[in-house]
Amino acid sequence: MKPRPVTMAIGIVFGLLVAAYLIVPTLTVIPMAFSTSRFLEFPPPGYSTEWLTRFFQDSSWTDALVRSLVVAGSAAAIATPLGTLAAYAIVTAARRANRLAEPILMMPMMVPVVISGFGLYLVTLLLRTPGNLGVVVLAHAGLAIPFVVITVTASLRSFDFRLVRAARVHGASAAGAFFRVVLPVIGPGVGAGALMALMVSLDEPVVSMFIAGDTAPTLPVRMFGSITYELNPLVPVAASVLTVVTLTLLVGSLLLTRLTRRRTAV
Amino acid sequence: MTATMTPAPPTTSQENHRVPWRHRQGAWWASPALLYVPALALMVPVFVIPTLVMLSLSFTSEPGGLHWYVQAFQSDLVRAVLIRSFAIAFTVTAISLLIGLPYAAIARRAPRPIANVLYGAIAASLFFSVIVRAYAWLSILGHGGPVQLALQWLGIDTDGLRLVNSPFGVVVGMVQYGVPFMVLAIADVMRRTDDNLERAAATLGSGPVHRWIHVKLPMLKPGIVAGVTIVFVTTLGYYIIPAILGSPREMMIGELIGSQVGTTLNWGYGSALASILLVLTGLALWLLNLLGRK
Numbered sequence: 218m219k220p221r222p223v224t225m226a227i228g229i230v231f232g233l234l235v236a237a238y239l240i241v242p243t244l245t246v247i248p249m250a251f252s253t254s255r256f257l258e259f260p261p262p263g264y265s266t267e268w269l270t271r272f273f274q275d276s277s278w279t280d281a282l283v284r285s286l287v288v289a290g291s292a293a294a295i296a297t298p299l300g301t302l303a304a305y306a307i308v309t310a311a312r313r314a315n316r317l318a319e320p321i322l323m324m325p326m327m328v329p330v331v332i333s334g335f336g337l338y339l340v341t342l343l344l345r346t347p348g349n350l351g352v353v354v355l356a357h358a359g360l361a362i363p364f365v366v367i368t369v370t371a372s373l374r375s376f377d378f379r380l381v382r383a384a385r386v387h388g389a390s391a392a393g394a395f396f397r398v399v400l401p402v403i404g405p406g407v408g409a410g411a412l413m414a415l416m417v418s419l420d421e422p423v424v425s426m427f428i429a430g431d432t433a434p435t436l437p438v439r440m441f442g443s444i445t446y447e448l449n450p451l452v453p454v455a456a457s458v459l460t461v462v463t464l465t466l467l468v469g470s471l472l473l474t475r476l477t478r479r480r481t482a483v
Numbered sequence: 484m485t486a487t488m489t490p491a492p493p494t495t496s497q498e499n500h501r502v503p504w505r506h507r508q509g510a511w512w513a514s515p516a517l518l519y520v521p522a523l524a525l526m527v528p529v530f531v532i533p534t535l536v537m538l539s540l541s542f543t544s545e546p547g548g549l550h551w552y553v554q555a556f557q558s559d560l561v562r563a564v565l566i567r568s569f570a571i572a573f574t575v576t577a578i579s580l581l582i583g584l585p586y587a588a589i590a591r592r593a594p595r596p597i598a599n600v601l602y603g604a605i606a607a608s609l610f611f612s613v614i615v616r617a618y619a620w621l622s623i624l625g626h627g628g629p630v631q632l633a634l635q636w637l638g639i640d641t642d643g644l645r646l647v648n649s650p651f652g653v654v655v656g657m658v659q660y661g662v663p664f665m666v667l668a669i670a671d672v673m674r675r676t677d678d679n680l681e682r683a684a685a686t687l688g689s690g691p692v693h694r695w696i697h698v699k700l701p702m703l704k705p706g707i708v709a710g711v712t713i714v715f716v717t718t719l720g721y722y723i724i725p726a727i728l729g730s731p732r733e734m735m736i737g738e739l740i741g742s743q744v745g746t747t748l749n750w751g752y753g754s755a756l757a758s759i760l761l762v763l764t765g766l767a768l769w770l771l772n773l774l775g776r777k
Contacts, residue, residue: 228589229597235586236604239659242619243611249622260629299522306518314516321526322519328534329720329764331737335757336533338744339540359529362522420612423722427744437614444618444727456615467610 246460249453272454278439282458285436288350288425289418292357296414299358300365301407305395307366308373325360330423338427348432356424361414368413372406373399375481405476412470416463534761541758544751551755561739561756565763568736571650571725572718575657579714580707582658583665590666591673602670605663613660617727620656621647624728645730652728653735657718664717665710672706708775716767720760736760 250268252261272278303322307315325333337356341347376399384394400407422437430438436455443449541551555561590601608616624630624646631641646652676699684698700707722737729735734742740760743753 225592228585229593232586232589232593232597232601235582235662236601239604239608239662240611242623242659243608243616244619245623246615246619295525299525302518303522306515309515310519311514311516314514314519318516318519318523321531322522324526324530327716327764327768328530329717329722329737329760331720331722331740332537332757332761332764333530333534335740335744335753336535336537337529339537339750339754340533342750343536355525355529359526362526366522416610420614422614423741427741437612440614440618441723441727444614444621452618456612456618459612459615463610463612464607467607470610471606 243460246453246456250457252450252453255450268450268454272451272458275451278436278451278455281434281436281439282455284350284433285419288354288357288435289415291354292361292418293411293414295354295358296361296365297407297411300362300410300414301369303362304366304369304373305399307370308376309378322366323363326363330360330421334424334427337424341428348429350429350433353425353428353433353435356428357418357421358414360421360424361417364413364417365407365410368410369403369406372403372477372481375478376402377481402480403477405473405480409470409473409477412466412473416466419459419462537754538758538761540750541754544754551751552759554752555755555759564734564736564739565759567650567733568719571653571657571735572715574654575661575718576711576715578654578658579661579665580711583662583710584669584703584707586662587666587669587673590670605666608659608663613723614727616659617656617724620652620659620728624652624655647728648730650729650733653725656724656728657721660721660724661714661718664713668710668713669703669706672703672709676702705775708771712768712771712775715771716764719767720764 248261248264251264251266253263253265253267254261303318307319334356337352338347341349341352346352380398380402381394384398385391389397420437422435422441425435426438426441429435430442434442436459440452440455440459443452443455542548544551586601590598593601622628628646630646631644634641634644646655680702681694681698684694689697720737721735722741725735726738726741729738731738736756737760740753740756743749743756746753
C-alpha cells in the first residue's frame with residue numbers, strides 16, 4: 218500500500234529525528250575532547266589539543282588503552298574459532314544436540330552480565346586468583362561467542378553444502394574440505410564475527426571491573442571510574458578514541474558483510 | 484533424510500541447509516555435534532559453573548539456609564529497588580516499542596537514500612560504546628548542558644528538574660540503547676510479511692488504521708514479542724547506564740548487585756540478590772515466551 222505523501226513526509230521527519238537521537242549525542246564527545254575547559258561543557262568554550270596530548274602522556278590512560286586492545290585481541294582470537302566451529306555444528310548437527318548446546322552458547326545474551334560477572338568474581342575469590350586479566354580474556358571470549366555464532370551461522374545458512382560433498386567425493390578430507398572449500402566462502406562472515414568479538418570486549422566494563430578493576434583496569438573501567446568518582450577532562454578524549462576505534466570496526470564489518478553476500482550468492 | 488546416489492530433487496533452500504551429513508549411523512567421533520565441544524569447554528567453566536556456585540553460595544554462606552533471602556526480602560531498600568527496576572524496565576520497553584515500531588515501518592517504506600540513513604543509524608548505534616553514550620548524555624542533559632539552556636531560554640524553570648542523576652536520565656539513556664534492538668527484531672519479521680494481505684484488506688474496504696490493527700500488527704507479533712523480550716530483560720538487569728545516568732539514592736537492581744563487589748563480608752547477600760535477579764529474568768523470559776506462542 219502506498220501511503221499518502223503527507224503521511225510519508227511526517228514519517229520521514231519522525232524517522233530522521235529518531236536517527237538523530239540515536240547517533241548525534243554520542244558524537245558530541247569528539248568536540249568535547251578538543252575543549253579548552255576542564256569541566257564537562259557542551260558546546261566547548263574554545264578548542265585546543267591540550268587534553269589530547271595529556272591523554273597520550275598519562276601512562277595510566279595509555280596503559281588502560283593498550284590493555285583493552287590486548288584483551289580484545291586475545292578474546293577475539295579465542296572466540297572466533299570456537300564460535301565458527303559451533304556455528305558449523307548448529308547448521309550440520311542433529312537437532313537434539315542443538316537443543317542441548319544452543320541455550321548454553323546463547324546464555325550471555327539472556328543472563329544479565331552483572332550476574333555472570335558476580336558469579337565469576339566469587340569463583341576467583343574462592344580460587345584466590347583475583348585481579349587476573351587472563352580470566353577477563355576468557356570471560357570476554359565467552360561473552361563474544363554468541364555474536365560470532367550468530368554472524369557465522371547467517372553466512373553458513375546461505376552456503377551450498379553440495380560443494381562440500383563434491384570436495385569429499387573427490388577425495389578431500391573433512392578438515393581439508395572445511396579449510397579449502399567452506400572457509401574461503403564464509404571467510405568474510407567469520408571476519409565480521411571477529412570484529413563483533415573485538416567490539417564486545419572493547420565495550421565491556423562490568424566483568425573487567427569485577428575481576429581486575431583495581432589491579433589492571435581496561436579503558437572502559439578506567440573511564441567508568443573517572444565518570445562516577447571524579448570529573449576528569451581526559452574522559453572525552455578516551456571516549457573519542459574508543460568511538461574512532463569502534464567506527465573503524467563498524468565500517469570493516471559492513472564491508473565484510475557485503476563481501477559475504479557476494480560470495481554466497483549462487 | 485537419507486543420502487542417495489540419484490540426483491537430488493530440487494530442494495527448498497530451507498531443506499538444503501539441513502542436507503549435510505547427519506551421521507545417524509556414523510561413528511560417534513565423526514559426529515558434527517562434536518564441533519560444539521570447544522565452545523562449550525569455554526562457556527561451562529566461565530559462565531555455567533560460576534552461576535551455579537553463586538546460586539549455591541546464596542544458600543550456604545554463613546549463617547546459611549534462607550537467611551540472606553529473608554534479609555533481602557525484609558529490606559525496604561531491596562523492595563524499593565526491585566519495584567523501581569521493574570517500573571523503569573516497563574517504561575523503557577513501552578517507549579522503545581512506540582518509537583521502534585513506526586521507525587521500522589517507515590524505514591521499510593521510505594525512498595532508498597533515506598532508508599539507508601535510517602538503517603545505518605541503527606547499525607552505527609549498535610557499534611557505539613555504551614559507556615561513551617551514557618557519558619555523552621551526562622554532558623547533554625547535565626547542569627549547564629544544551630538541553631537545560633534550551634529549556635531556560637523557553638522560560639522553563641530548570642532548578643527543580645533533574646534531567647540526569649534521576650530515573651528520567653536512566654530512561655533517556657536506556658531507550659537509546661533499546662530502540663535499535665526493537666527495530667532489528669521488528670524489521671526482521673516485517674521483511675518476511677506479505678504486502679498482498681494488506682492490499683487484499685484494502686480492497687475489502689479496510690481503512691489504514693483498521694489495516695494496521697487487524698492485519699499488520701498480528702503479522703508483526705513475533706517480532707514485537709522478540710523486541711520487547713530483549714529490551715525488557717536487558718533493562719531490568721542493566722548496570723552501566725543506570726550507574727552513570729541514575730542517582731545512587733534511586734538505584735536499580737543491577738547497581739545494587741554491583742555494589743556488593745569488593746565488600747568481602749557479604750558473599751551470601753550479594754549472591755542472594757543476584758539469584759533473585761536471575762529468577763526474575765527467567766520468569767520474564769518465560770512469560771514473554773508464552774505470550775509469543777499464543
